[in-house]
Structures are given as structure tokens and as C-alpha cells.
Amino acid sequence: MRIEHVTGTIGERLPVDVKALDLVYEKDRKRYMQKWVWVLLAVIVVFLFLPWTQNIRSTGFVTTVNQDDRPQELNSQIPGKIIKWYVKEGDFVQAGDTIVQLGEIKDDYLDPNLIPKTQEQIAQNENKARFYEGKAATSQQQMQYLLEQRDLKMASLDNKRIQIERKIQAKQLEVQAAKVDEQQAREQLERAKTMLEKEAISKFDFERRNATFQKALAAVTDKQNELDNLRQDLLINKLDISNATQEYAEKIAKAQGDQFASSGAVAEAKEKVASLSIKKQNIEQRSGYYFLVAPQSGQVIKAMKAGINEIVKEGEKIVEIVPQDIDYAVELFVSPMDLPLVDIGQKVRFMFDGFPAIVFSGWPAASYGTYGGKVIAVESNRSINGKFRILVAEDSTDRHWPPGLRLGSGASGFALLKDVPVWYELWRNINGFPPEFYKLDKPAAKGDKKE
The missing domain is CATH 1.10.287 (Helix Hairpins)
Structure with missing residues (x-):
């Protein structure tokens, strides 16, 4: 593009050849920005109407379904002194195996006859x-x-x-x-x-x-x-x-x-x-209390006494035994506002510490490395942390939990709730509203009449 005349400061028309304007204004090139904006808007609109699974996030620890599967303390029922150790920390024992032998220290029982x-x-x-x-x-x-x-x-x-x-x-x-x-x-x-x-x-x-x-x-x-x-x-x-x-x-x-x-x-x-x-x-x-035996099969950990002739008080913990074959569960803590959304049988997805996972909380089917569970207990009284404790067991219809789990390891879970559009979930979070409240359908009891 050529500009043959340029008006000067004194109003004169001067002949000028300006080539830079050809580089700044490219009128002949096609422009695609508007098309990409419309495509992006269409994608956003479609995304806003995609289904999103509402969930409640919480953290907790790996525990067991039954109380007798949890670590058991082996306590001395009488005061005495340690005579002999039969195991060391880390050993696996069977139920009834002798752990330690105690000797008498009270004057009333020292006479052998x-x-x-x-x-x-x-x-x-x-x-x-x-x-x-x-x-x-x-x-x-x-x-x-x-x-x-x-x-x-x-x-x-x-x-x-x-x-x-x-x-x-x-x-x-x-x-x-x-x-x-x-x-x-x-x-x-x-x-x-x-x-x-x-x-x-x-x-x-x-x-x-x-x-x-x-x-x-x-x-x-x-x-x-x-x-x-x-x-x-x-x-x-x-x-x-x-x-x-x-x-x-x-x-x-x-x-x-x-x-x-x-x-x-x-x-x-x-x-x-x-x-x-x-x-x-x-x-x-x-x-019979001089020989302490293992109440169940498991691994010996946390020996509280180090050597021979150490004095043991009545009821004092000596070792701890972690059972071998146990049914794992996860204890989670939910806030009082989210508690009404949790019920027995509620499905929960987990990420265990130490096991890699890719999580899309709103699309649990697209997540990788998560494990399924079902709520089996909801406590009626809050814990000392101000939250309510729930117990989640393994979901038999989902894949098995990893074999490398250990009691006390961390777990992050999210309870699956109702499916809603993405725009609704964004609007709910912006306004601070709770998720949709609903109850699981339970089978009717025998003898109930259909209306």
C-alpha cells in the first residue's frame, strides 16, 4: 500500500513512500479468532450440561471391621519381674504361643509350698x-x-x-x-x-x-x-x-x-x-499368669520392656499384637453439615496413601487407582475433633482393596451422592449450599402392602 501524499505541519501535501503500513495492516489475510471463540463457548456450554456426581470429601485411617481384628495389647494381670522373653519384635506368633515369662515379687506369694x-x-x-x-x-x-x-x-x-x-x-x-x-x-x-x-x-x-x-x-x-x-x-x-x-x-x-x-x-x-x-x-x-500367651495369631510389635528382671506393674502393657487375617475398613470423619447426607449402604471411593491414583471426583468412572467401599456404621455422637465418625467396609462388587494395606495408614474418601449438571454444582459451591439430600432406596419388608 502506498501513500503518495502526507500532510505536514504547515498544511503542505508532501509526496512520501511508506512501506511499514503494508506490514501493520494486513487486510487481505483471513481471520479465525471469532470462529475459535464460538467453538470455545460451545464447548463451555456443553461442559456445563455434563453430568457431575456430587460427593462429600473426607479423610481418615485404615482400621478393621471387627474390634477383635484390631491391634491387641498384651497386659500383665499381676505385678512381677520379667524372667524370660520367648519372642522379639517383628516375630509372627500363633494364638497360645508364649510371649514372656514373669516371676513373683510380692511377699505373700514367694513361698513355693x-x-x-x-x-x-x-x-x-x-x-x-x-x-x-x-x-x-x-x-x-x-x-x-x-x-x-x-x-x-x-x-x-x-x-x-x-x-x-x-x-x-x-x-x-x-x-x-x-x-x-x-x-x-x-x-x-x-x-x-x-x-x-x-x-x-x-x-x-x-x-x-x-x-x-x-x-x-x-x-x-x-x-x-x-x-x-x-x-x-x-x-x-x-x-x-x-x-x-x-x-x-x-x-x-x-x-x-x-x-x-x-x-x-x-x-x-x-x-x-x-x-x-x-x-x-x-x-x-x-x-497361670506367670506365662503370658498370645491371645490370637499376629505380629509382635511395641515391646515396652527391654530386658530381664525389669519390673512390670499390674495391668501394664508389655507388647502389642497385630492380627494377620483381618477384614479392613476405613474410618472417616464427616462434618455435622454433611452427616445427614451419609447413610448405611452409601457408596464411597478411596485413595489410599502410598497407592497412586488419578481422581476425577465428579466422574468416578473416569478415575484411576481408586477403590470402592460401603458405609456400614454411622456413629450417633461426635468425636473429640467435632466431627462424626463413619465406618466404611470393602465393597464386594468392586475390585479388591490392595494387599499392602496396613492399619493406621491414611485414606482419602469421597461419598458418592446425586448426579447433577456441572453448572448446578458450580452454582451450588458459589452459594455455599449443601449437596442434594436423598436417601438410598431400601427393599420393602415382608408383609408390607403395596398401595
Whole structure:
């Protein structure tokens, strides 16, 4: 392109040949920028409508499904000192293999003849119990004999009392009859005295009637004395009954006291036997704690004691055993806001530390090096880190987890949720909204009626 004239500062038109303009303005070349912009916009629009799988990201650690598959501490149940090690760290042991031997350090258990001596004490107290049982039985028999004797004695005294009371009743009648006779003799003597003064009878008849009166008076006195003696006998009988009651009560109380004392001695001896039996059993049980054995097959790690004769406290950890054949699981921690989106049976994808992976969280099918799992437990209470713990086991329908997993290694997981367009996921993240909430379809229980 040529410019033949250029206007100068003073308005003159000068002839100029400018070749640089041909290099700056290339009007004849085709331009493709607009086409590429439209293509890029079309690709972006298509991308925004692609399906995106929503997910919840979380991190955690490799653990086990069952508690007994996790590392087990081997603790000493008694205080003691280490006598001998049978394994070293890193060794694999079978269930029941001896790990370490302990020796006794408490004074109460140092005697090697402690069990025979304890058994001898048990036998002595058993004999003592049998002796006092026999003594208690004898006291019981003696008390029964005294009761029978007391009943017989009381029956005899009661019969005697009845006889005396009957004699008293009869004697009272005799006294009354003698008093009647004495009154008649007195009246006859008075009439005889009057008749004697009138000389109507002889002095002999008067003396005879006087003798009759004296005889009747003596009979009254005699009968009254007999009645008083019977009453005295009745009083004595009552005293005998009281004395016999007190005497047998004392004897029975003494026999009963002996029985109670013997029974107490029996109970004390049996209690001693029970205490010694428990002590013997504890000693025998304690002797079984001198050899610590592996509770299950696995690898010995984390030995807490280094050498021989080191003191071990009761309940102190000695080694740790990691089981061999275990079912791995992953424990993840999710935030409270994401917890309602997690449910039993939820599918989860994993990346394990140490295993390379290429992850497209929104397109799990396009990811490489990830492993599948299913949620088997969701805790109802939050952990100390403020999040909720979930337990994820291996998905049997997916590929197996790598054999090189170790307990405690790290894992990153993302729970797969609902499929949404990419534009929706971008809009959701920009606005800070949670993922779509939905529940897994569960099979209907038997007996449920279809509507």
C-alpha cells in the first residue's frame, strides 16, 4: 500500500513512500479468532450440561471391621519381674504361643509350698467345722431331752397339785362336819350343865357329855390342822413348780447357748474354709499368669520392656499384637453439615496413601487407582475433633482393596451422592449450599402392602 501524499505541519501535501503500513495492516489475510471463540463457548456450554456426581470429601485411617481384628495389647494381670522373653519384635506368633515369662515379687506369694499349706489349713478348718457340727447336734439333743424332762416334771407336779386341791376340798368338808359335831356337843353340854344343876341327870352323864364335847372340839382342831397342812403342801407344790420351771429354763438356756456357740463356730470355720479355698484358687489362677500367651495369631510389635528382671506393674502393657487375617475398613470423619447426607449402604471411593491414583471426583468412572467401599456404621455422637465418625467396609462388587494395606495408614474418601449438571454444582459451591439430600432406596419388608 502506498501513500503518495502526507500532510505536514504547515498544511503542505508532501509526496512520501511508506512501506511499514503494508506490514501493520494486513487486510487481505483471513481471520479465525471469532470462529475459535464460538467453538470455545460451545464447548463451555456443553461442559456445563455434563453430568457431575456430587460427593462429600473426607479423610481418615485404615482400621478393621471387627474390634477383635484390631491391634491387641498384651497386659500383665499381676505385678512381677520379667524372667524370660520367648519372642522379639517383628516375630509372627500363633494364638497360645508364649510371649514372656514373669516371676513373683510380692511377699505373700514367694513361698513355693504356699498351695499345700493352704490346703492343710482348709483341711484343719473343715475338721473344726465337723467337730462343732457334732457338738451343736449334741446340744440340740440335750436340749430336747431337757424339754421332755421338764414336761414330765411339770406334769407330775401338776398332778400332785390337783390331788392336794382335791384333798383340801375333802378336808374342808370334814372340818365343817367336825364343827357341826362340836356345836352339837357344845349345846348338849350346856343343856347337861343346866340339868345337872337341877339334879335331873347324874354327874356321870354330865362328865360323859363333857367328854363328848372335848372329843368333838379336838376333832375340829385336828381336822383344821390337817386342812392347814394340806394348804401348806399346796403352797410347797407351787414353789416346787416355780423352782422346776426356773431350773429347767436355766438348763435349756445353757444347752441352747452351747448350741448357738457351736453353730457360730461352725459358721466361722466354714467361712474360713471358703476364704482359704478362694485364696487357694487365686494362687492357682495367679500361677497361670506367670506365662503370658498370645491371645490370637499376629505380629509382635511395641515391646515396652527391654530386658530381664525389669519390673512390670499390674495391668501394664508389655507388647502389642497385630492380627494377620483381618477384614479392613476405613474410618472417616464427616462434618455435622454433611452427616445427614451419609447413610448405611452409601457408596464411597478411596485413595489410599502410598497407592497412586488419578481422581476425577465428579466422574468416578473416569478415575484411576481408586477403590470402592460401603458405609456400614454411622456413629450417633461426635468425636473429640467435632466431627462424626463413619465406618466404611470393602465393597464386594468392586475390585479388591490392595494387599499392602496396613492399619493406621491414611485414606482419602469421597461419598458418592446425586448426579447433577456441572453448572448446578458450580452454582451450588458459589452459594455455599449443601449437596442434594436423598436417601438410598431400601427393599420393602415382608408383609408390607403395596398401595
